[in-house]
Amino acid sequence: MITRPMIAAVLVATAAVASAAAGPLQVTSSILVEARAAAADGTTRIALVKPSKVTPGDKVIFVVSYRNTGTQPLGNVVLDNPLPRQVAYRSANPGSPAPDVSVDGKTFGSLETLRVRSLDGSTRAASPNDVTSVRWRLASPLAAGSQGQFAFQAVLK
Amino acid sequence: MHAKGVIRTLMAGTAAVVAIGIATGTASAQAQAPGPAGTAAGTTVTNTAQASYSVNGVQQSATSNAVNFVVDRKVNLTVTANQPANTPVSIGQTAAVTTFKVTNNTNGTQDFLLSPTQLPIQNLFAGDNFDVENIKIFVDSNGNGTYDAGVDTATYINELGADQSAIVFIVADIPNNQANVLAGVTLIVQVAAGGDAAAQGLPLAVSVGANNDTVVDVVFADNDSDGLGLDVALNGQGRASLGYEITTRNVALTVAKSQLVLTDPINLAIAPKAIPGAVVQYCLIVNNGTVGTPASNVTLSDVIPANTTYVANSISIGALALGQTCLLTGIVGGVPLADDGTITVPVLNFTGSYNANTKTVNATIPTLLGGTSVAATFRVTIN
Numbered sequence: 001m002i003t004r005p006m007i008a009a010v011l012v013a014t015a016a017v018a019s020a021a022a023g024p025l026q027v028t029s030s031i032l033v034e035a036r037a038a039a040a041d042g043t044t045r046i047a048l049v050k051p052s053k054v055t056p057g058d059k060v061i062f063v064v065s066y067r068n069t070g071t072q073p074l075g076n077v078v079l080d081n082p083l084p085r086q087v088a089y090r091s092a093n094p095g096s097p098a099p100d101v102s103v104d105g106k107t108f109g110s111l112e113t114l115r116v117r118s119l120d121g122s123t124r125a126a127s128p129n130d131v132t133s134v135r136w137r138l139a140s141p142l143a144a145g146s147q148g149q150f151a152f153q154a155v156l157k
Numbered sequence: 158m159h160a161k162g163v164i165r166t167l168m169a170g171t172a173a174v175v176a177i178g179i180a181t182g183t184a185s186a187q188a189q190a191p192g193p194a195g196t197a198a199g200t201t202v203t204n205t206a207q208a209s210y211s212v213n214g215v216q217q218s219a220t221s222n223a224v225n226f227v228v229d230r231k232v233n234l235t236v237t238a239n240q241p242a243n244t245p246v247s248i249g250q251t252a253a254v255t256t257f258k259v260t261n262n263t264n265g266t267q268d269f270l271l272s273p274t275q276l277p278i279q280n281l282f283a284g285d286n287f288d289v290e291n292i293k294i295f296v297d298s299n300g301n302g303t304y305d306a307g308v309d310t311a312t313y314i315n316e317l318g319a320d321q322s323a324i325v326f327i328v329a330d331i332p333n334n335q336a337n338v339l340a341g342v343t344l345i346v347q348v349a350a351g352g353d354a355a356a357q358g359l360p361l362a363v364s365v366g367a368n369n370d371t372v373v374d375v376v377f378a379d380n381d382s383d384g385l386g387l388d389v390a391l392n393g394q395g396r397a398s399l400g401y402e403i404t405t406r407n408v409a410l411t412v413a414k415s416q417l418v419l420t421d422p423i424n425l426a427i428a429p430k431a432i433p434g435a436v437v438q439y440c441l442i443v444n445n446g447t448v449g450t451p452a453s454n455v456t457l458s459d460v461i462p463a464n465t466t467y468v469a470n471s472i473s474i475g476a477l478a479l480g481q482t483c484l485l486t487g488i489v490g491g492v493p494l495a496d497d498g499t500i501t502v503p504v505l506n507f508t509g510s511y512n513a514n515t516k517t518v519n520a521t522i523p524t525l526l527g528g529t530s531v532a533a534t535f536r537v538t539i540n
Contacts, residue, residue: 027221029206053364053374055231056195056264064206064221077210084204086196086228142210156228157196 024070067147089131093151099134236395268358282341289329297324409446440483
């Protein structure tokens with residue numbers, strides 16, 4: 001049953017898409033690669049830097065940053081990153097919560113719960129290479145002025 | 158509160174069976190999966206993130222910036238011999254061919270420059286004692302894996318795609334020197350720039366310095382292809398080696414035939430004449446004029462002349478020293494052979510027989526060393 005608030009929600013959602021830059025939730029995407037350097041204490045430091053020489057087989061890190069630039073808290077925040085088709089998902093970046101993943105763009109869950117159907121009708125467990133999209137949900141509303149980020153690792157095919 | 162029509166429900170705890178493939182349209186796009194060399198150099202990889210949220214109960218969306226990077230060129234190649242063993246050749250042979258295969262493992266189309274070297278490769282071709290001459294290199298143009306003179310004329314590999322292979326021939330002459338045993342040759346392949354089908358590309362060099370990520374950098378990923386000190390890893394080069402092996406040697410074999418009248422019924426052994434009843438000795442001397450190269454399985458055969466009768470068991474065979482000829486008494490050190498071929502000379506293994514049906518004297522010399530002679534004699538009586 002369609003109610004008036006529902007219609008308003010759809011209209012507002014459409015308007016929000018058209019002027020995404022103006023909304024209170026600012027989302028920034030960045031791509032980084034690991035740079036290893038030997039530290040003075042003998043350990044290896046891993047820094048994340050902008051990509052320079054990226055070739056097939058290299059590890060690439062995708063970072064999704066978000067910030068509430070408005071004055072109201074934002075609820076039900078869901079961040080969705082469809083994978084570019086030239087990369088294959090590997091894992092969450094260390095320090096980032098793990099995303100829910102999807103192998104069809106519609107159903108999200110943890111990788112071990114997902115299965116893939118082959119053209120001949122048989123199914124098999126999904127593997128990281130099958131992931132097409134990753135998604136994070138914020139468990140509680142995002143307060144005004146708050147921010148955060150999620151990140152995942154992938155490999156250039 | 159969910160906007161109607163947008164399914165965002167997590168099926169928590171339930172395994173979800175989904176179909177992938179072209180039918181769904183939203184599934185993982187494998188239709189254009191790159192080959193083993195990977196995503197093509199120059200490809201721009203773009204990422205955009207989406208978000209949805211609600212403020213005051215109103216659903217909203219947001220889209221991130223589009224961030225991208227350019228895939229760089231990862232240079233690699235494989236060079237292998239394309240034949241199972243060395244090429245067998247004879248002394249003085251021209252246009253002898255060794256065949257190689259070059260595979261482009263780079264994530265882009267490249268030219269490949271070809272050059273030969275005959276630097277000896279430590280322990281790889283033991284016995285390498287000569288160099289081939291007049292070396293030319295050609296690329297197989299019709300895919301038949303065989304060198305076709307006048308057809309395969311390209312001297313470098315032009316515009317070879319990622320994960321593709323080409324066949325290359327080294328064509329060379331074998332010098333006319335009896336001491337030649339084995340020559341090793343190495344094909345050096347250098348990765349060069351592709352993109353111009355009409356011109357030979359320049360050899361690739363590694364990109365250095367700070368990267369403007371809209372530029373396609375060059376990264377070398379090749380290994381040390383020979384492990385023997387001539388090639389090194391990460392130089393954009395690959396090598397493979399093969400040998401030309403002398404297996405057939407032509408020798409200068411000659412046969413000289415002479416005869417001696419031994420006796421006649423009238424004069425006996427004193428100045429005998431070739432009259433009916435006379436005994437005549439025929440001598441066949443075979444000589445290997447190629448010093449240093451033995452001839453194998455030399456066979457002599459001679460038909461008894463007309464109007465003569467073979468003297469049974471009169472074949473004799475023996476080695477001759479330089480300048481020796483057959484004597485009245487036969488060959489010095491010669492061994493008499495039985496007509497039925499049952500006698501073999503010890504050590505040298507000479508054999509011989511007489512075929513009464515074809516009236517043919519046969520002799521076999523298994524090995525005739527270079528510069529030596531062997532003689533066979535037999536007797537007939539004049540009818």
